[in-house]
Every structure is written in C-alpha cells, then in structure tokens.
Amino acid sequence: MKTYKLLTRRFNGRIGLVLCLLVLVAAVVGILWTPHDPMAPNFRNRLEGPSLQFLLGTDAFGRDLLSRILAGASVSMLVCFMTVVLAVSCGVVLGAVSGYAGGTVDRLTMMVIEALSAFPGLLLALALMVVLGPSKWGVILALGLAYLPSVTRLVRGTVLSVREKEYVEASVAIGNGWFYTLIHHILPNCIAPLIVLGTTMLGWVLLAESALSFLGLGVPPPAPTWGNMLAEARGELTRFPWLGILPGLCISITLIGVNLLGDALRDVLDPRNRNL
Amino acid sequence: MAQSPVEERPQTAEAAPAPLLEIDALDIALTAGRAEVPIVRQASLKMMPGEIHALVGESGSGKTMLARSLIGLLPDGIEVTAGRIRFDGTVLTDLDESGLRARRGVDIGMIFQEPLVSLNPSMKIGAQMAEAMRLHTGAPASEIRKRSIEMLEAVRIKDPEGCLDRYPHEFSGGMRQRIMIASVMLLRPKLLLADEPTTALDAVVQQDVLDIMTETAERFGASVLLVTHDLGLVARYANTLSVMEKGRIVEAGKTADVLAAPADPYTQRLLAALPKRPDEIRPSAEGEPLIKAEKVSISYEGAAKFFLGPRREVPVVHEISLDIRPGEMLGLVGESGSGKSTLGRALIRLKDTSGGRIAFRGADITQADGSALRDLRSKMQIVFQDPYSSLNPRYRISRIVGEPLRLHKAEASTKSGRMAVDEMLEAVGLDASYGERFPHELSGGQRQRVAIARALISNPDLVVADEPVSALDVTVQAQILALLADLRARLGFACLFISHDLSVVESLCDRIMVMYRGRTMEQADAETLFRDPRHPYTRRLLEASHRLERQESGAYGLREGRYADTAEATGTFYWPEGDKDDPDYRLAEVARDHFVALHSAA
Numbered sequence: 001m002k003t004y005k006l007l008t009r010r011f012n013g014r015i016g017l018v019l020c021l022l023v024l025v026a027a028v029v030g031i032l033w034t035p036h037d038p039m040a041p042n043f044r045n046r047l048e049g050p051s052l053q054f055l056l057g058t059d060a061f062g063r064d065l066l067s068r069i070l071a072g073a074s075v076s077m078l079v080c081f082m083t084v085v086l087a088v089s090c091g092v093v094l095g096a097v098s099g100y101a102g103g104t105v106d107r108l109t110m111m112v113i114e115a116l117s118a119f120p121g122l123l124l125a126l127a128l129m130v131v132l133g134p135s136k137w138g139v140i141l142a143l144g145l146a147y148l149p150s151v152t153r154l155v156r157g158t159v160l161s162v163r164e165k166e167y168v169e170a171s172v173a174i175g176n177g178w179f180y181t182l183i184h185h186i187l188p189n190c191i192a193p194l195i196v197l198g199t200t201m202l203g204w205v206l207l208a209e210s211a212l213s214f215l216g217l218g219v220p221p222p223a224p225t226w227g228n229m230l231a232e233a234r235g236e237l238t239r240f241p242w243l244g245i246l247p248g249l250c251i252s253i254t255l256i257g258v259n260l261l262g263d264a265l266r267d268v269l270d271p272r273n274r275n276l
Numbered sequence: 277m278a279q280s281p282v283e284e285r286p287q288t289a290e291a292a293p294a295p296l297l298e299i300d301a302l303d304i305a306l307t308a309g310r311a312e313v314p315i316v317r318q319a320s321l322k323m324m325p326g327e328i329h330a331l332v333g334e335s336g337s338g339k340t341m342l343a344r345s346l347i348g349l350l351p352d353g354i355e356v357t358a359g360r361i362r363f364d365g366t367v368l369t370d371l372d373e374s375g376l377r378a379r380r381g382v383d384i385g386m387i388f389q390e391p392l393v394s395l396n397p398s399m400k401i402g403a404q405m406a407e408a409m410r411l412h413t414g415a416p417a418s419e420i421r422k423r424s425i426e427m428l429e430a431v432r433i434k435d436p437e438g439c440l441d442r443y444p445h446e447f448s449g450g451m452r453q454r455i456m457i458a459s460v461m462l463l464r465p466k467l468l469l470a471d472e473p474t475t476a477l478d479a480v481v482q483q484d485v486l487d488i489m490t491e492t493a494e495r496f497g498a499s500v501l502l503v504t505h506d507l508g509l510v511a512r513y514a515n516t517l518s519v520m521e522k523g524r525i526v527e528a529g530k531t532a533d534v535l536a537a538p539a540d541p542y543t544q545r546l547l548a549a550l551p552k553r554p555d556e557i558r559p560s561a562e563g564e565p566l567i568k569a570e571k572v573s574i575s576y577e578g579a580a581k582f583f584l585g586p587r588r589e590v591p592v593v594h595e596i597s598l599d600i601r602p603g604e605m606l607g608l609v610g611e612s613g614s615g616k617s618t619l620g621r622a623l624i625r626l627k628d629t630s631g632g633r634i635a636f637r638g639a640d641i642t643q644a645d646g647s648a649l650r651d652l653r654s655k656m657q658i659v660f661q662d663p664y665s666s667l668n669p670r671y672r673i674s675r676i677v678g679e680p681l682r683l684h685k686a687e688a689s690t691k692s693g694r695m696a697v698d699e700m701l702e703a704v705g706l707d708a709s710y711g712e713r714f715p716h717e718l719s720g721g722q723r724q725r726v727a728i729a730r731a732l733i734s735n736p737d738l739v740v741a742d743e744p745v746s747a748l749d750v751t752v753q754a755q756i757l758a759l760l761a762d763l764r765a766r767l768g769f770a771c772l773f774i775s776h777d778l779s780v781v782e783s784l785c786d787r788i789m790v791m792y793r794g795r796t797m798e799q800a801d802a803e804t805l806f807r808d809p810r811h812p813y814t815r816r817l818l819e820a821s822h823r824l825e826r827q828e829s830g831a832y833g834l835r836e837g838r839y840a841d842t843a844e845a846t847g848t849f850y851w852p853e854g855d856k857d858d859p860d861y862r863l864a865e866v867a868r869d870h871f872v873a874l875h876s877a878a
Contacts, residue, residue: 166666170730173626174680175653188670271670271714 006268013264019257027077030070038071039222072224083205086144091151099159117149129217158190199262203255297323298362308353317523328500330510333520334749343503348376381408385460389472391452395444402440405459427458450481471503478611479820508822519543536831549754551783565599572632593794605771607785615794620740624656657731661743663723667715674711680734700729721752740772779823793852800870810872848875
C-alpha cells in the first residue's frame with residue numbers, strides 16, 4: 001500500500017499507472033465482449049471509414065477495427081507479458097546462480113547462454129516456430145528463449161558486482177546461508193537494471209511478435225494481435241492509413257505506460273530515492 | 277601569451293618579495309539548484325614563491341574546491357561567486373576559459389589523488405607526458421623526449437628511456453604518482469597543486485612520493501599547495517598551513533607556530549583527535565588462547581591458463597601462526613597486499629584456508645560446516661573498512677542491526693528482539709530512533725557505529741576489525757576508536773584490529789604483529805614494538821608514519837624515531853622473496869614474547 005502511495009505521488013508513476021490500466025481494461029473487455037465478431041470476415045463492409053456502426057472503421061476483410069483492437073489487446077498482452085515473465089524468471093534464476101556460484105557452474109551456464117545468443121534472437125525464434133508450429137504458446141516459448149540470454153547476462157553481471165559488496169560478506173559473517181543471502185541481500189539490489197530491461201523488452205516482444213506474424217509464424221490468423229494487425233495494414237497503408245495508425249497507437253500507448261510505470265517503480269523501490 | 281616555461285625568473289631578493297598566490301575573500305557556491313549553497317566562504321590565502329603550503333581540513337571542508345578553483349576545474353554547477361585570485365601578477369578570476377587553459381599545466385600543475393586512474397591506461401607514458409608540452413610550447417618531439425627523460429630521472433624512475441615506451445599498468449601506484457609528478461613538472465610550473473597526492477598509497481610509498489615531490493619542486497623552483505587531511509604530513513613537509521572548516525579558513529600561519537599554539541578551537545580539536553600513546557603499559561592478557569592459528573596458509577584462485585583448465589593457486593598468506601587470548605586486542609599491521617585482511621577473514625571462516633589449523637577454544641574450525649559453523653559465526657564477527665558498502669542500502673537500520681538475532685536468538689521482530697536492537701544502538705551512541713532510517717541517511721561515522729552494533733549484538737567472543745576507521749575523518753576516527761575501546765572494556769570481547777596505521781594500533785592494542793608479503797616479520801607487545809623494533813621492515817614502517825604528538829612543552833611535534841641499536845645482535849633478518857614456500861624463514865624469539873623473522877641459513 002505504501003508503494004502504491006509513493007508511486008502515485010510521482011507524475012510519471014500516475015501517468016504510467018493510468019495508461020497501463022487503460023490497456024488492461026481494454027484487454028479484459030476484449031475477452032468478455034466486443035461490438036462485432038473480431039474474426040468473421042464481412043466483405044460487404046470492406047475498408048469503411050468510422051461510422052456509428054463501426055466506430056473505428058473496418059479492415060480489408062470488413063472486420064470491425066475496434067473489436068479487433070479490443071480482442072487483440074488480450075492476445076498481445078498475454079503474449080508480451082508471458083514472454084517477459086518467462087525470460088525474466090528463467091534469466092534471474094540462471095543469472096543469479098551463475099553469478100553467485102561462480103566456478104564450473106558459471107562457466108557451464110554461460111557457455112549455454114553464449115551459444116544461445118550466438119544466433120540473432122529473431123532467427124532463433126523463427127527456427128523454433130518452424131518446429132513448434134504457429135500458436136500463441138509457441139510464440140511465448142520461442143520469444144522467451146530468444147530474450148533469455150540478455151536477462152541472464154544482465155543479472156549475472158549485476159550479481160557479480162553486488163556480491164563483492166561488504167554487506168554480502170557481512171551477511172555470511174552473521175551466519176546467513178547462501179540462499180538467504182542471495183534472496184535478501186543480493187537480488188533486491190539487482191532490481192533497478194532488471195526493471196529497465198524488462199520494460200524495454202516488452203516493447204521488443206510486441207514488435208518481434210508482429211515480425212513473426214508478418215512471416216506467417218506468429219499467432220495464427222484470423223486471431224487478432226496488435227502486431228499482426230500492423231503487419232496486415234501494410235498493403236493498404238497509403239490509402240487507408242488508420243489501419244496501421246490505430247494498432248500502432250495502441251502499441252505506443254502500452255510501451256509509454258509500461259516504461260513510465262517501470263521508471264517510477266524503480267525509483268520507489270530504492271529507499272535512497274524515497275524522499276524525492 | 278603563455279610564457280616560455282624555460283625563461284629565467286627574476287629573483288628579487290628584497291625584503292618583501294611579492295606573493296606568488298593571493299586569494300582574497302573567495303566565495304565558491306553551488307549555483308545549480310534553486311538556492312545558492314555556499315561551499316567556500318570568504319577564503320583568503322597567501323603563498324610566497326618556493327613555499328610549501330598545506331590546506332588542511334576534513335572531508336566536506338571545501339579544501340579541494342578551493343584548490344580546483346585556481347585552475348577553473350570546478351565541477352559543473354559550482355562556481356566562484358565572489359572574491360579574487362591573483363597569481364603571479366594576473367588576476368585569475370578575471371580570465372575567461374581560454375585564458376585559464378593557457379595557464380593550466382604551464383604555470384599551475386595539478387596532481388590528483390588517485391594515481392591508478394589519473395593516467396590514461398591506453399596511452400604510453402611518453403606520449404602522455406609529451407601531450408602538455410606539445411600543446412603549450414610546440415617544442416620538437418626530440419626535445420620533449422629529452423626533457424621527459426631528464427624529468428623521469430629527477431623523480432628517480434629507473435630506466436627512464438624504457439619507461440617512456442611502457443603503459444601505466446606496468447607501474448605500481450607509487451611509481452605512477454612519480455610519473456605523474458614528472459609529467460606535471462615537465463613544463464616547470466610555478467605552482468603545483470597536489471590534492472591528497474598520497475592518500476591512496478601505503479605509508480612507506482607515501483613518504484617516497486612526497487620526498488620526491490618536494491625535492492623536485494624545490495629544484496625547479498615551484499611552490500606546492502598540498503591539500504591534505506593528514507596533520508602528520510603537514511608537520512613533516514609544509515612551511516605554512518591553512519586550516520579549513522566548513523568552507524572557512526579558520527586558522528593560518530607558519531606550520532611550527534600553529535602546531536606550537538593552535539589558536540582556533542577547530543584546530544585544537546583536530547590535534548586532540550590524533551591517536552595518543554597509551555598512558556600506562558597494559559598488563560598482558562593471560563589464559564588459554566581464544567583463537568589459535570597454526571601455520572595457516574591461504575591462497576587465491578587465479579585465472580585458468582587455458583579454457584576449462586585448472587585454476588592457478590596464488591598464495592597470499594604463508595604459514596602464519598598467531599593467537600589471541602580472551603579479551604585481548606591484537607593489532608595486525610601491514611601494507612596493502614600483505615595479506616592482513618585475508619588472514620583476518622580466514623580466522624572467522626569468511627575465507628577458506630589451504631593449509632594449517634585454526635582452533636577456536638581448542639577445537640579446529642577449518643572444516644566446520646552446517647550448524648556448527650552457524651554457531652561459530654555468532655561468536656566471531658567482523659567490522660568492515662568501508663561503512664558505505666557494508667550496509668545493505670535497501671534495509672532499515674533496525675533490520676540490519678537485528679539480522680544476526682534472526683538466526684541466533686529470538687526473532688528480531690519480537691518485542692525482546694526490538695528491545696535488544698534499541699539497546700545496542702544506544703550502546704554504540706545512536707538514538708534508538710535511528711532504527712527507522714536507511715543507511716544513506718547516515719554519515720560515515722554513524723554508519724560505522726551501525727556496523728559495530730551489528731557485529732556486537734550477538735555478543736561475540738572475537739571481533740575482527742578490518743581497518744574500521746581508515747575511511748573516516750580524523751575527528752570521527754577518534755570517536756570510533758574511543759567507542760571500540762569502551763565497548764571492549766564493557767563487553768570483554770577479544771579483537772583482531774587490522775590496520776595500516778601504526779599510531780592507531782599503538783593507542784588501542786595490547787600486542788602487535790607486523791606482516792609483510794604474507795609472512796610475520798615481527799611480533800611483540802605494543803610497548804616493546806614501538807620502543808625496540810628489530811626488523812628493518814618494522815623500522816621502515818615506523819619511520820614512514822609521521823606521528824604527531826603533544827610534547828612536554830605543550831606544542832605538537834613529530835615523534836622522533838630513534839631506536840636502540842640492537843639490530844646487529846639480533847641476527848640476519850629475513851626478507852620475503854617471491855611467492856614460494858621458503859625453508860629459510862624462521863620466526864625467532866629474541867626476547868620474551870618478542871618474535872622477529874630471521875634467515876635460518878645464515
């Protein structure tokens with residue numbers, strides 16, 4: 001509760017919170033109800049402008065854009081958050097263990113991670129998608145794996161530097177076990193860079209998902225995601241720009257919201273900044 | 277506009293030569309924020325040509341800012357707001373940036389505190405030295421090279437020609453500082469600004485560097501403005517001094533006069549805070565040793581020679597034996613890299629040993645693990661050097677201090693746990709309300725008090741204090757040392773006090789052990805070691821530490837280092853060479869409880 005209060009005291013925290021809530025509400029609404037069927041094509045209403053019936057107009061298949069954006073919100077958010085959660089949670093575990101244990105464990109872990117990052121992230125995801133076949137969970141797994149190395153390396157690096165701090169040695173001297181020391185003294189001091197990376201990664205994943213969709217390996221159509229809506233709009237962009245602008249705007253709003261919230265959270269979680 | 281540095285300076289031998297530097301009612305303030313924050317207030321200072329003037333003060337006194345203002349090197353947002361600096365006939369405060377730049381290096385040279393970072397690691401020494409001279413004089417490269425070699429000779433660098441083609445990392449900290457001096461002196465500046473030039477160096481090296489610096493300055497007719505916190509150095513090297521407190525110069529005058537009769541209360545406080553010789557000889561502690569280390573060796577894991585290959589072992593401590601009796605305070609002295617901190621950590625199992633035996637109350641602890649190790653930890657604690665990194669910035673003080681209770685006694689969150697924390701905080705001289713604060717809200721001295729509270733709350737039998745005051749200001753240092761002595765008298769814990777500062781150790785410890793390159797060089801009770809040091813290394817350490825103390829006349833003066841000539845009779849002294857085990861090393865008892873490292877083959 002105190003964190004929430006501190007968060008809303010900051011301007012960027014407030015804005016970030018509002019934008020994120022907006023996206024969240026859209027996603028929830030998209031699951032429960034949409035004005036029209038977001039997937040069924042209706043060739044009588046192709047590429048219409050905004051009207052009372054179709055508030056934001058329709059796309060090349062005559063599907064209501066508002067419905068697709070609402071429905072897409074839930075799919076996009078699910079894919080993005082799950083990917084980031086997957087990459088961050090696995091990355092934190094691997095990076096923390098590798099950085100703290102050192103020695104052979106570290107060398108083996110980093111060997112695997114370096115082998116993973118030898119391939120460009122997207123290429124790796126592509127290869128995996130070919131094997132897994134296009135599906136929501138496939139995208140999450142593939143992108144999660146693709147972004148795992150950067151998280152692992154970041155956490156390992158931070159742990160390596162925090163580990164040398166004397167308060168970590170003090171914790172051992174007191175008699176704390178290694179696990180307690182890792183959880184209570186090392187990881188909390190690694191949070192700041194992790195939040196920055198996590199929020200930035202959310203943006204990458206949104207775009208990477210649309211790139212996969214564009215290649216026909218993303219979340220399979222006709223299910224809408226903001227990424228594949230953007231990709232589909234490409235052909236009509238000069239004549240019907242709103243087809244691209246609307247999902248693009250949604251992506252931007254989400255990214256701005258998450259980044260602002262992330263920045264505010266990073267400051268709030270650091271006691272040294274509490275009084276600012 | 278820049279004068280040729282080689283130009284002869286007119287020597288006016290008249291009664292009153294013009295001052296080289298005159299600072300007149302200078303104000304420096306932080307102007308970046310909404311309100312101006314004064315940093316230096318109404319500072320006035322006068323320096324004659326050829327003089328060595330010391331600017332003394334604690335951290336935050338504004339001494340560095342005052343020195344930096346001379347060459348316009350103040351950080352962004354901090355500027356001179358009033359007053360005048362007159363240097364060698366020019367008013368520096370009237371000059372613009374390009375005018376100041378022409379003076380920087382040419383007329384006023386600066387030597388920084390950290391020799392390890394003030395030289396560019398990716399540039400050869402020669403190129404780095406030549407930079408300033410090329411910029412300011414346009415002399416041909418061959419001429420610059422010749423002059424560089426001369427100057428490196430002046431600062432006693434061996435093989436100066438070869439030195440020009442080497443990189444900074446090939447030199448030790450002391451050597452780098454000498455190179456720094458040489459490159460600054462190359463342009464023959466009239467004034468040398470030395471900002472804590474040796475604070476990062478060991479005592480013996482510090483003396484070398486300062487001797488060379490003052491010698492070179494004298495030879496080339498430069499004055500020196502020495503910014504320092506160390507009164508011993510001031511007494512040894514400076515002709516005149518100014519004492520700064522909170523941005524004001526509170527006292528100025530001839531060094532000898534000020535030390536004889538300090539007029540300002542702050543100067544008096546600074547001098548009173550110097551570690552004192554103990555009044556009486558303490559009785560040596562008796563009884564079975566609390567902790568006894570026998571032939572303990574410790575090595576670090578070096579880098580592997582090849583991919584996935586075995587790691588190299590780098591030995592840092594060679595077969596050291598020591599014991600500490602209950603309630604006793606053993607001082608462990610040595611320069612950086614001597615292995616003293618490693619040994620201290622090994623005693624309390626923060627570092628694994630590679631050989632030997634450590635017995636705590638008679639039981640070997642080198643192999644203890646699990647709950648036995650946890651029990652042991654509550655009986656042995658450590659206070660670290662740097663109070664800024666030894667407290668986790670994310671937790672409140674009460675949680676930091678109470679953490680040991682979580683494991684060893686009641687839960688820290690229970691009422692009795694909280695009371696214990698409050699009591700402990702009060703015992704170290706902090707109000708219980710500090711428990712609600714975070715480490716960053718505390719000063720260095722307060723943080724060190726918290727670190728001491730954390731170490732003592734589990735009521736340990738042994739405390740390892742690893743240079744607990746070397747990061748603190750002189751006056752705070754005195755308070756922390758007094759606190760440690762007081763707590764030890766009350767709680768009766770034994771203590772291993774690690775330090776590079778002999779005077780601190782003398783004022784506090786019962787017995788002293790001198791370490792050099794991982795071996796014991798000498799060990800004796802404090803009084804004997806200071807009266808009759810035998811090993812040349814101990815003597816060198818003692819000579820290099822400039823210890824000020826109050827003499828019978830009431831004036832403060834440097835302590836004379838004159839010792840009985842017992843060296844000859846002792847035997848052939850042992851000097852460690854290399855890292856290998858050495859069968860010729862022998863620790864001989866030359867008098868009762870007085871051990872000296874001797875060479876056994878001779």
